[in-house]
Amino acid sequence: MVLAGRTEAFEPLVTLHRRPLLALAYRLTRDREEALEVAQEAFYRAFRSLGRFDASRSFRNWLFQIAANEARDRMRKSIRERAALEGAVRDVPRPADPEAGHDGREVRSDLMDCLSELSAREREVFVLRDIEELDIRETARALGCSSASVRVNLSKARRKVRDAIRARHPHLEAGR
Amino acid sequence: MNCRRAKRLMPLHAGNDLSARRMRQVGGHLDSCPACRRELEEYRRALGTVRSAARAEDAPDWSDGEWRAVVARAVEGGRGGRDRRAAVRGPVLRPRWAVAAGAAAALVVAAVMLVWRNTGMRPGPAVASRAAGEHGLGLSATAPRAGEQRTGSVVEQDVVSVTLVSQETGLQVVWFFRKDFEWKGDQE
Numbered sequence: 001m002v003l004a005g006r007t008e009a010f011e012p013l014v015t016l017h018r019r020p021l022l023a024l025a026y027r028l029t030r031d032r033e034e035a036l037e038v039a040q041e042a043f044y045r046a047f048r049s050l051g052r053f054d055a056s057r058s059f060r061n062w063l064f065q066i067a068a069n070e071a072r073d074r075m076r077k078s079i080r081e082r083a084a085l086e087g088a089v090r091d092v093p094r095p096a097d098p099e100a101g102h103d104g105r106e107v108r109s110d111l112m113d114c115l116s117e118l119s120a121r122e123r124e125v126f127v128l129r130d131i132e133e134l135d136i137r138e139t140a141r142a143l144g145c146s147s148a149s150v151r152v153n154l155s156k157a158r159r160k161v162r163d164a165i166r167a168r169h170p171h172l173e174a175g176r
Numbered sequence: 177m178n179c180r181r182a183k184r185l186m187p188l189h190a191g192n193d194l195s196a197r198r199m200r201q202v203g204g205h206l207d208s209c210p211a212c213r214r215e216l217e218e219y220r221r222a223l224g225t226v227r228s229a230a231r232a233e234d235a236p237d238w239s240d241g242e243w244r245a246v247v248a249r250a251v252e253g254g255r256g257g258r259d260r261r262a263a264v265r266g267p268v269l270r271p272r273w274a275v276a277a278g279a280a281a282a283l284v285v286a287a288v289m290l291v292w293r294n295t296g297m298r299p300g301p302a303v304a305s306r307a308a309g310e311h312g313l314g315l316s317a318t319a320p321r322a323g324e325q326r327t328g329s330v331v332e333q334d335v336v337s338v339t340l341v342s343q344e345t346g347l348q349v350v351w352f353f354r355k356d357f358e359w360k361g362d363q364e
Contacts, residue, residue, distance in 0.1 A: 011247045018243065023235035032236040040246050047250040111229035129191070130223055131230045136193055151188060158187035162222040 010050075014043055017060050020132075021067055027127045028071040030116065038074060042067040057141075061134060065142035068124055075120060114164035118157050125150050126157035177205040182212050190219035292347065 025035035045066050053062055115123050128139045140147045182205045188194045189202045206213050338351040
């Protein structure tokens with residue numbers, strides 16, 4: 001219906017994918033404001049590009065592709081500022097945790113911070129394949145690369161994530 | 177398959193991302209290697225842990241009002257975008273552009289005529305071009321005098337004409353003389 005020009009049909013179509021797209025944007029950017037902007041731009045681009053949508057594809061995966069491209073573009077643009085900011089943050093000693101241990105939310109956040117160990121491409125591949133559970137072919141299509149490239153980056157990403165968890169959360173790694 | 181090769185393939189094996197043949201090869205090795213089996217379990221546990229953490233994580237979201245604004249922006253912006261692209265693809269001259277283009281062309285023609293008129297090919301006072309008369313050709317080098325404007329009403333055999341052609345510009349100038357025209361210059 002949207003393709004036929006009924007723009008009012010766009011909202012129900014994208015509402016289904018609102019939360020998954022926001023979650024993906026957040027996992028790729030690790031920044032709430034940036035994620036909102038990425039998702040907003042993805043919906044905007046999606047509407048503009050509806051005429052080029054291949055109906056044989058999953059609409060959700062197509063949206064993911066647009067969002068991944070947008071996130072990558074933004075990260076490239078802001079990479080210097082981000083590096084400078086992260087450097088400054090690292091230099092500031094983290095305050096001691098007032099609680100005796102991590103609560104669940106902090107552990108989850110730390111686990112997701114393992115993704116910061118990955119390169120941009122590795123993170124994209126890892127998030128799309130292992131968290132969003134796209135298959136290798138769809139992941140390759142979303143990222144505009146070959147399946148072989150996805151496998152290479154996925155292998156590196158999983159190894160880095162395993163090593164990061166082993167280093168940061170040995171109790172989780174040991175299965176305790 | 178040895179341990180080194182199996183460990184290289186382990187990350188992909190943990191997510192079932194190897195071809196069936198490779199999966200069988202690694203599986204055969206795992207059956208006989210407890211160390212590699214432990215490593216495989218370690219990968220699977222790590223992936224499961226991160227996946228669970230991701231699912232449980234609070235992702236940002238819009239309020240209902242913000243969401244409606246996002247959709248409205250996408251739709252309105254998208255319409256604008258399509259219009260811009262259409263304008264680029266199909267350059268259609270709108271009426272005001274057509275009028276402007278016509279006016280510009282007329283100005284250019286007038287300018288060219290003025291230049292030609294001032295290049296020293298000024299005809300004599302009795303000259304009328306074909307365009308000035310009713311012969312319908314080319315440029316008017318000068319306006320005919322009041323007397324010559326009646327050329328069309330003169331019977332044709334009463335008129336003598338002389339045509340001059342510029343070899344440089346191709347400009348043709350036709351001189352029309354009345355039958356009773358007297359060239360007084362020769363007599364002086």
